[in-house]
Amino acid sequence: MLIVxxxxxxxxxxxxxxxxxxxxxxYLVELxxxxxxxxxxxxxxxxxxxxxxxxxxxxxxWTPNKSRKEPLYADSVYLYFxxxxxxxxxxxxxxxxxxxxxxxxxxxxxxxxxxCENRVFHFDMKSAxxxxxxxxxxxxxxxxxEVDIVNKLVTVCASLxxxxxxxxxxxxxxxxxxxxxxxxxxxxFVGSNKNWWYNGDQNHTERGRSTILILSRQxxxxxxxxxxxxxxxxxxxxxxxxxxxxxxxxxxxxxxEKKDTLLNENDDLWAELRGKHIADxxxxxxxxxxxxxxxxxSVAIQGNQGRDKPLSMKQMANALRSLPEYKEVMSKLSQxxxxxxxCMDIFNKSDLLNLSDVEQTLATGFNDEGRGVKVSxxxxxxxxxxxxxxxxxxxxxxxxxxxxxxxxxxxxDKDPLLAAARxxxxxxxxxxxxxxxxxxxxxxxRNNRMSMV
Numbered sequence: 457m458l459i460v461x462x463x464x465x466x467x468x469x470x471x472x473x474x475x476x477x478x479x480x481x482x483y484l485v486e487l488x489x490x491x492x493x494x495x496x497x498x499x500x501x502x503x504x505x506x507x508x509x510x511x512x513x514x515x516x517x518w519t520p521n522k523s524r525k526e527p528l529y530a531d532s533v534y535l536y537f538x539x540x541x542x543x544x545x546x547x548x549x550x551x552x553x554x555x556x557x558x559x560x561x562x563x564x565x566x567x568x569x570x571x572c573e574n575r576v577f578h579f580d581m582k583s584a585x586x587x588x589x590x591x592x593x594x595x596x597x598x599x600x601x602e603v604d605i606v607n608k609l610v611t612v613c614a615s616l617x618x619x620x621x622x623x624x625x626x627x628x629x630x631x632x633x634x635x636x637x638x639x640x641x642x643x644x645f646v647g648s649n650k651n652w653w654y655n656g657d658q659n660h661t662e663r664g665r666s667t668i669l670i671l672s673r674q675x676x677x678x679x680x681x682x683x684x685x686x687x688x689x690x691x692x693x694x695x696x697x698x699x700x701x702x703x704x705x706x707x708x709x710x711x712x713e714k715k716d717t718l719l720n721e722n723d724d725l726w727a728e729l730r731g732k733h734i735a736d737x738x739x740x741x742x743x744x745x746x747x748x749x750x751x752x753x754s755v756a757i758q759g760n761q762g763r764d765k766p767l768s769m770k771q772m773a774n775a776l777r778s779l780p781e782y783k784e785v786m787s788k789l790s791q792x793x794x795x796x797x798x799c800m801d802i803f804n805k806s807d808l809l810n811l812s813d814v815e816q817t818l819a820t821g822f823n824d825e826g827r828g829v830k831v832s833x834x835x836x837x838x839x840x841x842x843x844x845x846x847x848x849x850x851x852x853x854x855x856x857x858x859x860x861x862x863x864x865x866x867x868x869d870k871d872p873l874l875a876a877a878r879x880x881x882x883x884x885x886x887x888x889x890x891x892x893x894x895x896x897x898x899x900x901x902r903n904n905r906m907s908m909v
Contacts, residue, residue: 463505619654620668688730842876864899
């Protein structure tokens with residue numbers, strides 16, 4: 457059996473499914489924090505994050521008390537942690553004699569990150585917490601969030617057998633602090649693990665040492681604000697799936713059905729299409745459904761005149777009824793067609809095409825004809841777009857793009873822009889936080905030319 461905490465459970469669930477665990481003879485996965493039934497004949501495997509909460513719960517499993525005089529599990533314990541265990545927590549574990557005498561394995565396996573895609577990972581940290589600790593505090597020493605980031609980054613490089621050269625922007629306090637802390641931590645890791653090897657050492661010369669480039673949000677504030685119309689960007693921006701899960705409506709032989717689906721590496725179609733423009737995605741999906749239908753001469757959808765038009769859900773349902781042998785592949789295609797159509801519905805209802813044109817002009821300093829523009833040329837367009845945009849988050853994004861691209865608002869523009877934006881008190885507070893990233897709300901000096909990004 458495998459016992460995990462919330463953090464390690466998320467690491468595992470992104471890397472493998474229950475079927476793969478079953479294949480490795482792990483038949484039961486339980487959360488450490490929940491009350492568990494005793495299995496006195498089963499040897500437990502603990503996979504935990506090195507936190508005080510998890511270590512205390514681990515020790516409690518092996519400490520007799522009034523309600524439980526016997527241990528929960530068999531006398532062999534296998535203990536693994538997602539990253540290095542701090543000395544104080546290691547001392548607590550060592551002091552638990554009932555646990556120590558049963559311990560058969562203890563290892564720090566260095567995988568304290570979420571492998572969300574092939575070649576993509578993240579640290580599973582709440583962005584609001586990271587921002588407030590990195591940019592809104594002025595601690596003289598490394599703050600806890602920097603230490604947490606660096607510890608996780610060490611596990612990434614250790615897992616990949618990379619001992620990277622470090623590059624960072626010296627003018628960035630955040631990047632400089634993290635770069636120096638990472639350098640110290642990773643050098644300590646290398647010195648403490650004599651059997652660990654890295655690409656580029658004398659025994660592994662197939663390729664040289666890698667380079668890690670450490671940037672902070674100060675280096676690019678515009679990207680997360682701009683509307684972007686590739687499939688994955690639109691799904692995450694407009695539909696906001698939770699933990700990769702999204703509810704879709706798919707046609708069946710009986711009609712329509714709601715079902716949950718996961719958008720991850722196990723979905724080959726998602727992996728193929730996520731980086732493509734939404735218009736291309738709809739075209740590809742429609743084309744593949746038509747290919748299946750056209751391969752069966754007894755089924756027709758629209759005739760030749762409608763071959764370039766996207767298929768409706770009703771037409772796909774008709775195809776499913778007519779071609780039951782293609783149920784699985786048609787179901788997957790129609791799932792993504794539903795998701796893409798929902799994105800386009802929001803796109804059209806929110807008039808994101810016109811909004812994105814204004815955003816791109818602000819961000820690049822050029823209009824759609826390639827000509828440079830001045831603030832005075834586009835000011836009225838921005839005010840008009842703010843006025844007609846219904847979604848307050850979209851209004852917030854647009855005025856934030858204006859502030860960042862121009863290095864702040866001109867004093868004469870501030871009142872009409874903020875009046876048109878109609879921001880709430882919380883949104884105004886968030887807008888003022890841009891100053892923590894080096895972008896003042898109001899320009900210190902007049903600058904009438906559009907800033908280049």
